[in-house]
Amino acid sequence: MLAINLFNGLVYGALLIVMCSGLALIYGLRRVVNFAHGSLYMLGAYLGYSIASHSNFWVALVAAPALMAVFGILLDRYGFRLLQDRDPLSVVLVTFGLLLIIEDFVQTVWGKSNLSVAAPELLNTSVEIFGTQLPAYRIGVIAVGAMVALGLSLWLRFSKIGLFVRAASTDPTTTAMQGVNTDVLSAGVVGLGCALAGLAGVVAAPFLSLSPSMSADVIIDSFVVVVIGGLGSLIGAFIAAMALGMVQALGAVYIPDFAAVLPFVIMVFILIWKPSGLAGSRT
Amino acid sequence: MTSSISRIGLNTVAALAIGGVVAATVTSNTALSLLTQAIIYAVFASGVGLLLRQNGMASFGHALFFGGSGYAMGMILQAKAMPAEAALLFTLAAIAVLAFLVGLVIVRVPGVAFGMLTLAIGQMFFLTASKARGITGGADGMNIDWPSTLFGVPISAILKPASMFLLCWVAMVVVMGLLALLLRSRFGSITEAVRDNEERARFIGIRTLVPRAAIYALSATVTGVAGLLSALNTSFVSPENLHWSLSGVALMMVVVGGYKALWGPAIGAVVYFLAKDILGDYANHWMAIFGVALITVIVFSPTGIAGALKRLFLGKKKPAMQSAAPATAHSTEVFQ
Numbered sequence: 001m002l003a004i005n006l007f008n009g010l011v012y013g014a015l016l017i018v019m020c021s022g023l024a025l026i027y028g029l030r031r032v033v034n035f036a037h038g039s040l041y042m043l044g045a046y047l048g049y050s051i052a053s054h055s056n057f058w059v060a061l062v063a064a065p066a067l068m069a070v071f072g073i074l075l076d077r078y079g080f081r082l083l084q085d086r087d088p089l090s091v092v093l094v095t096f097g098l099l100l101i102i103e104d105f106v107q108t109v110w111g112k113s114n115l116s117v118a119a120p121e122l123l124n125t126s127v128e129i130f131g132t133q134l135p136a137y138r139i140g141v142i143a144v145g146a147m148v149a150l151g152l153s154l155w156l157r158f159s160k161i162g163l164f165v166r167a168a169s170t171d172p173t174t175t176a177m178q179g180v181n182t183d184v185l186s187a188g189v190v191g192l193g194c195a196l197a198g199l200a201g202v203v204a205a206p207f208l209s210l211s212p213s214m215s216a217d218v219i220i221d222s223f224v225v226v227v228i229g230g231l232g233s234l235i236g237a238f239i240a241a242m243a244l245g246m247v248q249a250l251g252a253v254y255i256p257d258f259a260a261v262l263p264f265v266i267m268v269f270i271l272i273w274k275p276s277g278l279a280g281s282r283t
Numbered sequence: 284m285t286s287s288i289s290r291i292g293l294n295t296v297a298a299l300a301i302g303g304v305v306a307a308t309v310t311s312n313t314a315l316s317l318l319t320q321a322i323i324y325a326v327f328a329s330g331v332g333l334l335l336r337q338n339g340m341a342s343f344g345h346a347l348f349f350g351g352s353g354y355a356m357g358m359i360l361q362a363k364a365m366p367a368e369a370a371l372l373f374t375l376a377a378i379a380v381l382a383f384l385v386g387l388v389i390v391r392v393p394g395v396a397f398g399m400l401t402l403a404i405g406q407m408f409f410l411t412a413s414k415a416r417g418i419t420g421g422a423d424g425m426n427i428d429w430p431s432t433l434f435g436v437p438i439s440a441i442l443k444p445a446s447m448f449l450l451c452w453v454a455m456v457v458v459m460g461l462l463a464l465l466l467r468s469r470f471g472s473i474t475e476a477v478r479d480n481e482e483r484a485r486f487i488g489i490r491t492l493v494p495r496a497a498i499y500a501l502s503a504t505v506t507g508v509a510g511l512l513s514a515l516n517t518s519f520v521s522p523e524n525l526h527w528s529l530s531g532v533a534l535m536m537v538v539v540g541g542y543k544a545l546w547g548p549a550i551g552a553v554v555y556f557l558a559k560d561i562l563g564d565y566a567n568h569w570m571a572i573f574g575v576a577l578i579t580v581i582v583f584s585p586t587g588i589a590g591a592l593k594r595l596f597l598g599k600k601k602p603a604m605q606s607a608a609p610a611t612a613h614s615t616e617v618f619q
Contacts, residue, residue, distance in 0.1 A: 100574030223399040260410035
């Protein structure tokens with residue numbers, strides 16, 4: 001019993017990692033807290049639903065994030081770039097407006113009823129680990145989370161573009177002066193962030209049902225994660241995502257009445273102790 | 284100073300008169316109840332706007348105080364713990380005290396993280412209220428059993444559309460008048476100094492945490508007033524009243540109306556309700572429509588409707604008004 005709960009905590013934590021690394025990347029380069037990130041996740045999931053029903057899940061897994069990446073590049077080019085001199089708060093409210101538009105769009109196109117996506121056949125089985133039957137699809141979700149975490153870390157740490165991204169998120173002006181085209185870089189990173197939101201949506205679709213409320217649930221958990229982890233810190237987000245996944249899963253079993261509140265209580269205590277979050281140094 | 288105080292007094296009396304005229308001339312009950320709702324949300328938005336105006340902080344969780352005051356009232360009346368009149372005052376006092384204590388912690392969180400934090404705290408109470416069936420009625424909400432008379436007036440008379448509208452209007456005008464007075468006081472200048480440059484304020488000997496928390500508490504209390512009016516208007520409270528989308532809508536009213544003027548958020552609320560009503564059939568798509576409106580206002584008119592109106596009517600007075608404002612050389616003006 002405990003093993004299954006821990007496992008489900010890992011699965012949800014992995015999903016949050018994919019979500020929050022997108023949020024953290026966008027914040028890192030554009031200093032924008034994207035309130036529409038949950039809606040992008042939802043849009044990704046619904047796009048994935050439509051694509052999967054016309055072809056198959058694997059096509060959706062690639063195509064939906066790719067569409068979201070295009071959306072993100074446009075969002076950066078015609079939104080964030082034009083607003084970069086404004087107060088961060090006004091940009092937050094623009095993303096809030098975007099959230100409303102996307103929610104309305106999704107409800108208009110796909111309706112308000114719950115939809116579901118079948119897990120791909122290849123993963124529609126279960127695997128026995130330590131004497132417990134675990135659904136293969138969920139193991140796949142953990143693998144996606146791990147790959148995203150590892151891939152992003154290695155990319156940021158060892159590639160040339162990763163170096164530029166790290167430089168630009170610390171000091172965009174100096175980075176631009178040294179010949180890095182920070183506008184293109186930002187568009188790419190926002191595109192990547194949105195693609196990750198879409199990927200999280202497609203990945204979540206087979207084990208969480210698609211509904212108009214799916215964005216609100218996940219964005220609030222994601223905010224808890226990035227606030228606990230420290231805004232813009234990938235490592236902080238990874239740790240906090242895993243911790244929150246565990247807390248959600250275990251709390252739901254052992255203290256069901258109190259479980260929904262637990263993440264927020266933890267967050268409040270962490271912020272009292274460290275207002276900038278676990279791994280956050282800048283404001 | 285005296286002239287500005289007498290101007291506030293004059294404006295208050297004029298505003299009260301306008302409310303009386305509206306209540307007397309509008310006979311359609313549908314129109315009155317729509318206006319009543321708009322006024323209740325005008326008070327709500329004023330609370331959110333106050334926080335943005337005086338502290339430069341956007342709360343995404345003020346529905347907590349809107350729904351919270353209704354729940355508090357409902358529970359106190361259900362338990363018959365005290366008379367309804369005392370319960371109203373107790374609820375507001377409790378909100379003020381609790382918000383001040385919470386404020387001492389959360390106003391230290393910088394910038395946008397504050398917004399996310401308020402969102403999370405608000406949602407925590409939304410989830411609690413939805414789950415705790417035994418106390419709050421869960422997702423079904425709870426009825427509020429008002430006594431037969433309130434402050435000596437029969438409740439049936441209060442609940443008539445015209446008197447309900449008038450009550451809400453008077454509450455709004457009184458709240459605005461009190462806020463205008465308070466913000467012209469030393470406390471108002473201190474909070475503006477802290478908002479514009481916290482470090483500088485600290486250098487000149489102002490303790491910055493307490494004024495910020497006090498503004499947070501004040502804005503929560505104003506929102507609580509709106510929650511109580513709503514609880515009176517509908518005799519009902521549900522988790523919807525705590526949901527974060529409601530906080531977002533209130534913030535939207537603030538931005539669209541323009542938060543730099545004290546009455547801007549109220550304008551935003553009224554425009555929101557009238558627009559929603561006029562849109563009628565298209566109202567299914569109100570989210571997209573208001574999303575577009577929100578983005579348009581932020582991009583093209585950062586001071587909102589109030590700013591546009593001021594430019595239109597008070598264009599020439601602008602320099603004089605600016606000189607009366609505190610030095611803005613170092614101000615980190617929001618939305619500019």
